[in-house]
Amino acid sequence: MRSRSPGLGDLLIQQGLISRSQLDEALGEQTRTRERLGEILCRLGYISESNLLDALSRQFGHPRFDPARDGIEHAALNLVPLEFARRHNLLPVRVTEDALAVAVADPTDVEAIDHLKTIAGRRDKSVELLLAPSEVLAKEREASYARIQGTIQVSELIDKVVREAGAVSLAEDEPDEEEAQRRAQDAGVVDLVDQIVLQALQERATDIHIEPLERGLVIRYRVDGLLYDALMPPREVYTGAISRVKILSNMDIAERRAAQDGRFTYSANGNDVDVRVSSIPTIHGEKLVLRLLDKTHFNFSLRDLGFSEEDYLAFGKAIRQPFGMVLLSGPTGSGKSTTLYASLLELRNETINITTVEDPVEYQMARINQVQVNPRKNVTFATALRNFLRQDPDVIMVGEIRDKDTAEIAVRAALTGHMVFSTIHANDAPSTATRLVSMGVEAFTAASALTLVAAQRLVRRNCRHCLEEYRPADEVLLALGVGSAKAGPAEEMRFRRGKGCALCRGRGYLGRIAIIERMPMSLELRQLMAENRPAADIRRVALEEGLVTLRQSGLAKALAGVTTAEEILRVCLADE
DSSP: OOOOOHHHHHHHHHTTSSOHHHHHHHHHHHHHHOOOHHHHHHHTTSSOHHHHHHHHHHHHOOOBOOHHHHOOOHHHHHHSOHHHHHHTTEEEEEEOSSEEEEEESOTTOHHHHHHHHHHTTOTTSEEEEEEOOHHHHHHHHHHHHHHHHHHHHHHHHHHHHHHHHOOOOSTTOOOOHHHHHHHHTSHHHHHHHHHHHHHHHHTTOSEEEEEEETTEEEEEEEETTEEEEEEOOOGGGHHHHHHHHHHHTTOOTTOOSSOEEEEEEEEETTEEEEEEEEEEEETTEEEEEEEEEETTOOOOOTTTTTOOHHHHHHHHHHHTSSSEEEEEEOSTTSSHHHHHHHHHHHHOSTTSOEEEEESSOOSOOTTOEEEEOBGGGTBOHHHHHHHHTTSOOSEEEESOOOSHHHHHHHHHHHHTTOEEEEEEOOSSHHHHHHHHHHTTOOHHHHHHHEEEEEEEEEEEEEOTTSEEEEOOOHHHHHHTTTTSTTTOOGGGOOEEEEOOOTTTTTSSEEEEEEEEEEEEOOHHHHHHHHTTOOHHHHHHHHHHTTOOOHHHHHHHHHHTTSSOHHHHHHHOSOOO
């Protein structure tokens, strides 16, 4: 670093970070080594790099760089080669017509900044400096350039695969098994499939859809519950990519007219990701869906999932009962299993025996005995449950209740001193309570077993780095019941949304959060259920007892700025 102006030392003394004697010692060291003053003070341990950057920020008027707040634009990264950014310890952040914003550790390195203007082709433009510690710059720089490099690599690999495949008849893209095997083993195809999965993981995707079109191919990623087009490679890529995935998944490469399932493990950054693959024949060829699941890293708590304090306390009380049943409902992908896993983490300790039966085992958890359903070995939900009861369990989790046999055994377990967690398909909490009866369980036993029932949905969370206030359309407010005596006047309500930034890829949303309709089983509700009364009657009484519906739960999160009004309508159109 270059010699600092005397103002830096004085500023650090004024802030009480160093003494006059420490400054004199550092200045004496500077005379001998010609190092920069701030670097010497850090090396001597008198200040931290963060202290130094705060002082430099005050001295030069440059703001601090916050990766979460500022985001990093691909357009800025494209202007500056990675090696240059590494050599000069900087990171391009954003670019406009008039300026380039760059995060740096040393704002006094004028030579590097001047060279940057030349490299980026911005000689006549200004450079806006942001200050960041070296380790933050290194971490964000490598991750950001890796993402953009991945996009470039995919494009290059697609071109390579097209050249290797040669001319392909779009109408007769039905190579024999030997040809399909050859294409699947081409180096370009192997690298392309690997890069597609890696890019999906970097985008936080949960699923990859590979869909043949009449004259092409589209690859879509599901991010935060919604699909978007990621790649649209030419048809020449189709056979090799499909065949490669099928070989990895141990599927029949020659079978193209019947549905198949398979799975494989993908290693990324030292983590093993479980990839479950499903294929179905369509009129334009086979469609593949790859579901991505990092089985080794589950660290969610009920609060992380979006539970309000009231929901958290009530849910925690229910799951800590010595016996009974907690039943969650919702459509596929609504986070039911994740909530049950978080509940198990709340309970897990050395004093209790927790056993689960799942299809599939989504996350591996220490000190929890997890059983994978395997119909070929006669390991079903029902048979596993029967065996569990001989294993002295305290808590049992059943991945899903699908049939009468499983339902009856689960209810019996709940009535004989075990706490049972499970999921079931139903629309809301009251119909969740009656679903067991409709499956054939006797009404009075189901009523006695249930401790709490809940319906759950996932909504996209607003990107907190680009929030802005807005007013939803009148029809949206009307559908949410805003303006009614119950919800309150619309004029007093404030809604926010993400306007879109580099961090959320312009979508305005980043991550998801749960909304819950929680219904503890009171004496009156148990009586209604034992009498086999319809869900509408149960719902009426539950509302009288203070049931917070899905829509009301969602509206509360929208008013808190966590999500948007439109998201609530997307997941619960008909709430009441």
